[in-house]
Amino acid sequence: MSAKLHALGIIKSYIGGKSEIVVDAGNTIRETMRALNIPSEIVALVLVNDAPQAKEYRVQAGDVIKLIAVVGGGVNEFRNE
Amino acid sequence: MNGYGGNILRVNLTTGKITKEPTPPELARDFIGGRGFGAYFLFKEVPQGADPLGPENKLIVSSGPLSGLMIPGAGKCDFTCKSPLTGGYASASLGGLFTAEIKYAGLDSIILEGISPKPVYLFIEDDKIELRDASSLWGKGTFATEKELKEKLGEEFQIACIGPGGENGVSYAHINHDYGRQAGRGGVGTVMGAKKVKALVIRGTQPIPVADLDAYRKAGMAMYDACKKSEMLKPWQNLGTTMVVSWCDEIGALPTRNFSAGSFEGGKTLYGPYMREKIVVNDKGCFACPSPCGKYSRMKRYGTNVEGPEYETIGMIGSNLGLAEIEDVAQANLLCDDLGIDTISAGGAIAWAMECYEKGILSKAETDGLDLKFGNVEAVFKVIEKIAKREGLGALLAEGTKRAAQKIGKGSEKFAIQVKGMEQSAYATHSATAMLLAYMTADVGAHHNRAWAITYDLQVGRELVNADKVARVIWLQHIRPMFDTLGACRLQWVELNLDLELYPPALEAITGVKRSWQDLHLVSERIWNLTRLYWAREQPGFGRAWDMPSPRFYTEPPKSGATAGKITSLEDVNKLLDVYYEQRGWNANGLPKLETLERLGLTRLVG
Amino acid sequence: MRLYAESSKCSGCRACLVACSLNLFKENNPKKAALVIGAHFPAPGNYAVSVCTQCGECAAVCPTGAIQKNDRGAYYVIPADCTLCEACVPVCPENVMFVRTGLAETAWKCDLCGDCIAVCGTDVLRIGEIEAKA
Numbered sequence: 001m002s003a004k005l006h007a008l009g010i011i012k013s014y015i016g017g018k019s020e021i022v023v024d025a026g027n028t029i030r031e032t033m034r035a036l037n038i039p040s041e042i043v044a045l046v047l048v049n050d051a052p053q054a055k056e057y058r059v060q061a062g063d064v065i066k067l068i069a070v071v072g073g074g075v076n077e078f079r080n081e
Numbered sequence: 082m083n084g085y086g087g088n089i090l091r092v093n094l095t096t097g098k099i100t101k102e103p104t105p106p107e108l109a110r111d112f113i114g115g116r117g118f119g120a121y122f123l124f125k126e127v128p129q130g131a132d133p134l135g136p137e138n139k140l141i142v143s144s145g146p147l148s149g150l151m152i153p154g155a156g157k158c159d160f161t162c163k164s165p166l167t168g169g170y171a172s173a174s175l176g177g178l179f180t181a182e183i184k185y186a187g188l189d190s191i192i193l194e195g196i197s198p199k200p201v202y203l204f205i206e207d208d209k210i211e212l213r214d215a216s217s218l219w220g221k222g223t224f225a226t227e228k229e230l231k232e233k234l235g236e237e238f239q240i241a242c243i244g245p246g247g248e249n250g251v252s253y254a255h256i257n258h259d260y261g262r263q264a265g266r267g268g269v270g271t272v273m274g275a276k277k278v279k280a281l282v283i284r285g286t287q288p289i290p291v292a293d294l295d296a297y298r299k300a301g302m303a304m305y306d307a308c309k310k311s312e313m314l315k316p317w318q319n320l321g322t323t324m325v326v327s328w329c330d331e332i333g334a335l336p337t338r339n340f341s342a343g344s345f346e347g348g349k350t351l352y353g354p355y356m357r358e359k360i361v362v363n364d365k366g367c368f369a370c371p372s373p374c375g376k377y378s379r380m381k382r383y384g385t386n387v388e389g390p391e392y393e394t395i396g397m398i399g400s401n402l403g404l405a406e407i408e409d410v411a412q413a414n415l416l417c418d419d420l421g422i423d424t425i426s427a428g429g430a431i432a433w434a435m436e437c438y439e440k441g442i443l444s445k446a447e448t449d450g451l452d453l454k455f456g457n458v459e460a461v462f463k464v465i466e467k468i469a470k471r472e473g474l475g476a477l478l479a480e481g482t483k484r485a486a487q488k489i490g491k492g493s494e495k496f497a498i499q500v501k502g503m504e505q506s507a508y509a510t511h512s513a514t515a516m517l518l519a520y521m522t523a524d525v526g527a528h529h530n531r532a533w534a535i536t537y538d539l540q541v542g543r544e545l546v547n548a549d550k551v552a553r554v555i556w557l558q559h560i561r562p563m564f565d566t567l568g569a570c571r572l573q574w575v576e577l578n579l580d581l582e583l584y585p586p587a588l589e590a591i592t593g594v595k596r597s598w599q600d601l602h603l604v605s606e607r608i609w610n611l612t613r614l615y616w617a618r619e620q621p622g623f624g625r626a627w628d629m630p631s632p633r634f635y636t637e638p639p640k641s642g643a644t645a646g647k648i649t650s651l652e653d654v655n656k657l658l659d660v661y662y663e664q665r666g667w668n669a670n671g672l673p674k675l676e677t678l679e680r681l682g683l684t685r686l687v688g
Numbered sequence: 689m690r691l692y693a694e695s696s697k698c699s700g701c702r703a704c705l706v707a708c709s710l711n712l713f714k715e716n717n718p719k720k721a722a723l724v725i726g727a728h729f730p731a732p733g734n735y736a737v738s739v740c741t742q743c744g745e746c747a748a749v750c751p752t753g754a755i756q757k758n759d760r761g762a763y764y765v766i767p768a769d770c771t772l773c774e775a776c777v778p779v780c781p782e783n784v785m786f787v788r789t790g791l792a793e794t795a796w797k798c799d800l801c802g803d804c805i806a807v808c809g810t811d812v813l814r815i816g817e818i819e820a821k822a
Contacts, residue, residue, distance in 0.1 A: 052354035366699035371809020
């Protein structure tokens with residue numbers, strides 16, 4: 001039983017540059033992030049099936065999860081300078 | 082001049098004389114527009130030592146070369162003056178539809194000089210420019226004022242007006258526009274009130290000339306296309322700035338009970354999704370914005386409507402005052418907007434008073450009988466009204482937190498959360514060193530707009546103190562204010578990740594002048610140094626001590642929340658400043674070195 | 689084909705008006721746009737977008753034949769033939785037929801260029817087949 005996880009912005013770099021991976025259902029979002037080594041403190045917003053959810057939300061089979069990073073402008077541009 | 086309205090309008094309120102002069106091309110070359118124009122006119126024309134509320138101070142209202150054009154978010158208007166809150170440089174940015182009309186009326190800046198003998202409003206309809214009697218509007222709230230003027234003159238007129246707070250001299254009065262957009266900080270509304278100007282009313286019907294129409298349309302369309310393709314567009318439209326409330330609560334940056342902590346146990350009923358569900362009825366955008374952050378709300382409990390609250394107000398009036406219900410925060414927001422006072426400074430001042438009351442520094446007699454405990458909604462509503470009327474405790478808080486604490490003493494200066502006299506906006510900085518430095522060094526006082534560096538803190542390590550962090554703050558201090566100089570919003574870049582490289586081609590097509598971001602950074606640095614010199618000119622002894630944050634952030638670790646037990650050491654605070662001054666080309670006391678001024682071409686202007 | 693507007697999605701930014709004036713007049717001047725955004729604030733707090741339905745009433749009353757159909761199926765104004773008589777203005781059921789003599793030496797209306805759609809970030813506007821009235 002699985003769900004899809006989309007990473008937006010800099011979170012992609014934590015899942016090997018991919019924008020989508022498959023994750024197990026049954027865990028909370030927070031547990032899922034921990035397992036993937038995505039620091040919770042850079043995730044500003046969690047959307048599940050396009051509705052905002054708390055990080056304590058328990059992933060259901062078939063969910064589409066989006067993790068939205070804190071942005072703040074031009075992280076990459078700055079690093080490239 | 083391509084990309085410009087073409088004229089500077091001067092209104093001498095003392096004599097009633099109204100004059101226009103062509104916008105000098107060298108001014109556009111060296112300072113571009115918006116806050117660049119504001120800083121130039123302030124430094125050059127407002128004499129040293131001018132009383133902020135006297136006739137010598139000027140209120141300079143400026144659009145930029147992108148304002149009013151088909152560029153995402155091209156609706157930013159700058160209000161500059163000497164600040165009655167800080168005694169230094171004030172520059173406040175207003176969104177909405179106002180700045181576009183300035184350009185369509187063939188103007189770039191409007192400079193209000195002197196003091197009118199009676200309440201007036203400035204009426205501008207293209208070349209018809211008049212001061213009109215505003216006696217019947219004086220005393221009215223901003224909403225009634227705007228409504229009355231629109232009904233009388235027509236919907237196409239855009240209105241920027243003050244409320245009772247500005248009339249009564251509250252040090253942090255704002256200027257309100259479009260039923261909920263403000264030039265909020267530093268007391269720009271106070272200066273307008275001191276000049277006896279109730280409202281600016283404007284409608285223009287002239288086209289803005291551009292250098293290369295086809296290239297401009299193509300460049301503009303490319304920017305909209307990129308915004309619409311951004312994966313951040315929908316989430317941002319849904320929540321706007323309230324997106325970060327839950328994040329700030331989680332990481333310990335949500336100001337709680339006068340910044341004594343950064344996480345709020347009642348936070349969940351302040352979060353963005355909760356607010357969207359409970360009170361938001363519509364999205365409300367500024368001029369030409371594809372990603373409206375404005376959320377228009379209806380408060381059923383009160384039978385009222387308000388634009389907002391946005392993040393800053395939720396932090397400063399919500400958690401910082403211990404209010405846990407979004408509907409109450411929205412109602413307090415409405416009161417501030419209508420009465421014409423800045424929600425950030427008002428929240429800061431009230432939080433300070435609440436802490437004084439809970440610590441026994443202010444007695445119940447001194448709070449006019451109010452039980453001014455954190456979380457007391459009714460008391461918050463009453464204090465907001467008292468501030469706007471400068472009545473009882475309100476008269477003290479209307480001075481701003483720094484002066485109020487100096488007056489009351491008894492150790493309350495230590496928890497007056499301000500820099501340079503401006504109340505710190507809604508990021509708790511016990512453990513976020515770049516954000517702390519951003520507040521310490523912001524050109525108007527402790528405001529987040531110049532360098533929203535807190536995301537960088539969390540990305541690279543919040544307690545780190547190193548040259549990269551300082552460089553990041555300086556980079557942001559050049560890039561974000563540049564948007565206020567160009568007259569457009571930064572949030573498409575900040576939140577949608579709109580490619581910065583899309584701006585120079587658009588700017589070139591519009592103005593005919595080729596500028597890279599490197600060139601734009603240089604102009605930003607010029608403005609930054611000029612405003613620094615303005616502070617030094619106006620405040621005897623200005624220097625390093627003025628950049629120190631509230632001692633709370635280096636002496637009082639929060640007892641709870643994500644930052645429990647954490648502070649930034651005084652040693653690190655000083656190290657931040659040392660590195661910052663060095664990178665900026667300033668001396669150890671934080672004043673620009675001669676070679677820096679020479680490099681920026683400022684020596685002639687500053688003498 | 690015609691333009692449709694879903695007013696409840698409008699945030700009042702007026703990018704569409706600038707794009708429209710750039711198409712019609714090659715000018716940055718939203719006062720010369722062919723759609724209208726009405727703002728209803730402070731209450732109830734919403735916007736009403738008026739757009740041309742391409743009903744053709746304007747063309748039907750034009751005494752000089754200055755309003756013709758273009759290859760997109762939209763009625764447009766031929767400036768050289770317009771005498772600014774204003775006959776078209778009162779017959780427009782949506783109030784989006786314009787004659788403002790201080791601003792332009794011709795009547796103007798929506799010619800279905802679609803630029804307004806391109807700049808709208810909240811998907812208010814779309815072009816679709818003309819649906820039969822319910």
